[in-house]
Structures are given as C-alpha cells and as structure tokens.
Amino acid sequence: MLLLRAFQRAWDKPVLDRVGLIIEIFNAHAFTKEAKLQAELAALSYKKTRLVRVRGPSGRYTFGAYGEAEVVSARGRGSGGQGFMSGAGETELQLQRRRILERRNYLLSQIEEVRRTRALQRASRKRHGGSSGQGLATVAVVGYTNAGKSTLVSKLSDSDLYSDCRLFATVDPKVRSAVLPSGKKVLLSDTVGFISDLPVQLVEAFHATLEEVVEADLLVHVVDSSAPNLNEHRTTVLQVLQQIGVSEEKLQNMIEVWNKIDVDEECMDVDEYLDEDEEADEHSSFNGEDDVKGYAGSISSAENEAIKEVDNHNVTFVCDQSSIDYGAMEEKDDYSDGWLYEDNLVNEGDFSSPSTVADQQNESFNKENVVEKDSSLEHSGPHVKTSAIMGVGLQELLELVDKKLSVQDEKLKTAQVVERSIFERKWRPFRSRESSIDVEQ
Numbered sequence: 001m002l003l004l005r006a007f008q009r010a011w012d013k014p015v016l017d018r019v020g021l022i023i024e025i026f027n028a029h030a031f032t033k034e035a036k037l038q039a040e041l042a043a044l045s046y047k048k049t050r051l052v053r054v055r056g057p058s059g060r061y062t063f064g065a066y067g068e069a070e071v072v073s074a075r076g077r078g079s080g081g082q083g084f085m086s087g088a089g090e091t092e093l094q095l096q097r098r099r100i101l102e103r104r105n106y107l108l109s110q111i112e113e114v115r116r117t118r119a120l121q122r123a124s125r126k127r128h129g130g131s132s133g134q135g136l137a138t139v140a141v142v143g144y145t146n147a148g149k150s151t152l153v154s155k156l157s158d159s160d161l162y163s164d165c166r167l168f169a170t171v172d173p174k175v176r177s178a179v180l181p182s183g184k185k186v187l188l189s190d191t192v193g194f195i196s197d198l199p200v201q202l203v204e205a206f207h208a209t210l211e212e213v214v215e216a217d218l219l220v221h222v223v224d225s226s227a228p229n230l231n232e233h234r235t236t237v238l239q240v241l242q243q244i245g246v247s248e249e250k251l252q253n254m255i256e257v258w259n260k261i262d263v264d265e266e267c268m269d270v271d272e273y274l275d276e277d278e279e280a281d282e283h284s285s286f287n288g289e290d291d292v293k294g295y296a297g298s299i300s301s302a303e304n305e306a307i308k309e310v311d312n313h314n315v316t317f318v319c320d321q322s323s324i325d326y327g328a329m330e331e332k333d334d335y336s337d338g339w340l341y342e343d344n345l346v347n348e349g350d351f352s353s354p355s356t357v358a359d360q361q362n363e364s365f366n367k368e369n370v371v372e373k374d375s376s377l378e379h380s381g382p383h384v385k386t387s388a389i390m391g392v393g394l395q396e397l398l399e400l401v402d403k404k405l406s407v408q409d410e411k412l413k414t415a416q417v418v419e420r421s422i423f424e425r426k427w428r429p430f431r432s433r434e435s436s437i438d439v440e441q
C-alpha cells in the first residue's frame with residue numbers, strides 16, 4: 001500500500017492494484033441496477049480495508065480511500081486530538097467505517113431483494129417456460145473471462161449479446177432461449193467470467209449472479225483453447241464452481257467446450273496482462289513490498305493505456321485481432337468432422353485417485369498437457385471443439401446438450417416413479433407370530 005501511494009504521489013495519478021483494477025472494470029461495465037449494486041458493494045468492501053488519513057479539499061483532515069484527496073499520514077488512526085469528531089464520541093476513522101457499514105447494509109438489503117426477484121423469475125421460467133406449459137431446462141454457460149461465452153450464447157440463440165475482447169465484458173447474467181435438435185427449447189444463461197484469485201469482495205458481491213449457475217440443470221464450460229495458460233484458467237473455473245456450491249454430480253455432467261479453435265493466439269492473456277507488472281515490480285527499486293500486485297511498477301504502454309482508460313471509466317483490453325486468418329478457415333471443407341469427442345471424464349486406472357472432480361479433470365488434463373497445445377486438450381472429458389465466432393461446432397454442441405438433458409430427464413422420471421411407488425404403497429401394521437402370543441398374567 002505504501003508503494004502504491006509512493007507511485008501515486010510521484011506520478012500524480014491514481015494507481016490501482018490488481019483488486020482495485022478489477023473492481024474498477026466491474027464498475028465501468030455495470031449497466032443494470034443489479035450489476036451497479038454489486039459493483040458498488042465490491043468497491044465499498046475494498047475501500048473499507050484501505051482507509052488512510054487524507055486532507056480534504058477544505059483542508060480538513062479526514063479518513064478516506066487514497067486517491068480521494070491528498071494523503072497526509074496514516075498515523076494517528078483512532079488516536080485523540082484531531083482524530084476525534086468533537087462531541088460525537090467516535091474517531092474519524094470509526095465514523096468513516098460506520099458510514100461504509102451503513103451503506104453496505106443498505107446495498108446488501110437491495111441485493112437481497114434482487115436475489116428474491118431472480119429466484120421468483122427462475123421458478124416461473126421453470127414452471128411455465130415451455131410452449132406446452134412444461135418447464136424449460138436451463139443451461140448455464142460458464143468459463144474464464146474472455147473465453148467466448150457471450151459470443152457462443154449469441155450464436156446458439158441467434159441473439160446479439162454484448163461481447164468484446166476485454167476483461168469482464170459481461171457483468172450480469174443474461175438468459176436467451178435456444179432450440180435443440182430434438183425441437184426442445186432450452187434457456188441459455190450467459191454468466192460473468194471467472195478470473196484467478198477472484199477478489200473476495202467480488203465473490204460476495206456477485207453471489208446473486210452465481211446462483212444462476214448453481215440452479216442450472218446443465219453446465220457448459222467454455223475454455224479458450226488459444227489461451228497460453230488455459231490449464232490455469234480451467235483449474236480456476238473448476239475451483240470457483242466448487243466454492244460456490246455446484247454439486248459434484250453437476251460437475252461430472254458438465255460439457256466442456258474448447259472454443260477459438262480457429263486461432264492460436266489472439267488476445268493478450270488476461271493474467272499475463274494483470275500479472276505482467278507483478279514481474280516488473282519484482283525488478284523495480286521497490287523490490288520486497290509484497291502488498292502491491294497490479295498496476296504499480298514499471299508501466300508499459302499497454303498498461304498505461306489501461307490505467308488511463310480506467311480513469312476515464314472506459315476500460316479496454318488490448319487485443320490484436322489481426323492474427324486470425326479467416327480466409328484460411330473458410331477454405332476448409334468440413335468443419336464438423338471430428339469436432340465432437342466423448343471420452344470418459346477420468347480414464348480409470350491411469351491416475352491415482354483424485355479426490356474431487358476438479359482434481360480429476362485437472363489430473364487428466366495435466367497428464368496430457370504435453371508441449372503441443374492442441375494435444376493438451378485431448379482426453380479431458382466430454383467436449384466439443386468450437387469456433388463461436390465462425391459458428392463451427394455449434395450443431396454438435398447442441399446435440400450433446402440435447403443428449404445430456406434427455407438422460408437427466410429419464411433419470412428424474414425414474415426417480416419420481418420409484419418415489420411415488422414407495423409412497424403409494426399402503427402401510428399395514430407388522431404382524432409376527434409373537435404378537436399373537438398372549439402375554440402371561
């Protein structure tokens with residue numbers, strides 16, 4: 001934190017660490033009431049831990065987040081003298097904390113209301129969604145940020161969801177309907193992308209969004225197959241899914257989509273981007289300060305651009321689309337051949353018993369992760385290779401979704417029949433020979 005302030009003073013510009021930057025981006029992309037509430041909550045939780053002593057525009061000392069006013073000194077927190085609000089019986093720091101807490105409680109109550117509304121909407125969708133009065137199954141599309149979830153959902157549902165080569169293009173879930181090859185209608189839920197080391201403030205703030213995932217009938221995990229550290233992305237997504245309470249059964253049943261097969265390397269990787277100056281930081285003269293993660297350190301032109309854009313509330317992720325060779329893709333004859341794979345999730349006997357689905361999938365994934373990136377993707381589970389942007393592999397994906405949902409339907413029907421037959425059986429008092437024996441007087 002000290003280092004951040006030093007940079008801030010030296011450059012006379014706001015300097016953000018990783019968490020701060022992510023929260024700023026969420027804020028900049030929040031348009032709906034729900035997203036705005038959640039982003040403010042995250043910002044507030046972040047601010048609470050970073051209150052420092054500042055001199056306001058009036059010259060009065062108070063506590064605030066650095067960047068709000070001139071930082072004077074962090075000393076004197078909770079002390080008497082100027083730190084006290086006269087007659088209020090609480091220090092300035094306590095006052096600021098109380099204000100944050102009050103606002104936080106208000107936001108939480110609002111978010112709770114949004115959550116209730118969402119639950120009602122979900123229940124209604126489930127009950128009345130289908131044209132025949134039947135409920136609709138929900139398929140949540142999850143994955144690391146920038147994997148291509150929104151592009152995929154748009155293509156599958158023939159709609160136009162916002163997608164962009166930037167961090168967290170989607171900050172609130174959107175539901176669109178799609179028709180499966182069997183003619184069955186389903187709801188596709190486009191969700192917020194995950195990121196490694198998801199700031200704790202964001203996990204809490206986006207809980208309402210994550211509920212969509214927990215409640216879905218089926219999950220589709222979109223992996224950006226062109227990302228240099230896709231293994232890490234994959235692990236992150238599986239871990240977050242477990243953390244938010246997705247059942248092991250649902251994880252086992254999850255379909256994996258290896259997207260962006262048309263490109264080897266497109267966007268600069270999200271983590272590379274965020275972590276780059278962590279590395280730079282290590283080589284800076286401030287080496288050893290461990291609480292600086294993101295944008296402090298030597299500033300490359302791309303990062304400089306990002307900081308400026310955050311400042312203007314127009315955060316952009318630098319991306320080079322020129323590496324995509326669309327012409328070459330169009331020349332290929334048959335895209336559908338070999339897009340669909342259905343290997344077993346875990347090749348029993350090959351691996352030492354991993355404890356969770358995440359472990360299992362990753363062990364399987366890592367085992368095959370040899371030098372060549374393409375082969376690293378083989379044998380990790382039921383998966384479909386797609387290029388969402390070019391509409392390749394979508395039919396295969398829909399077929400797999402169709403198949404998975406009908407298997408689930410069958411299981412559900414069988415379970416219901418078994419349950420009914422148990423409950424419909426009449427109960428008769430148990431009669432044994434002993435019960436007819438007279439008790440001796």
Ligand SMILES: Nc1nc2c(ncn2[C@@H]2O[C@H](COP(=O)(O)OP(=O)(O)OP(=O)(O)O)[C@@H](O)[C@H]2O)c(=O)[nH]1
Pocket residue numbers: 143144145146147148149150151152162163164165166167168169170171191192193194259260261262263266324386387388389390
């Ligand atoms: N080359 C290529 N680019 C793709 C493909 N799918 C998506 N993209 C691009 O990848 C970028 C991110 O796509 P989005 O659909 O916004 O990704 P997302 O997973 O929804 O991202 P967040 O909402 O930020 O989590 C955009 O620039 C898309 O045009 C694909 O199959 N091939």
Ligand SMILES: [Mg+2]
Pocket residue numbers: 149150151162163169170190191193
């Ligand atoms: Mg998106």
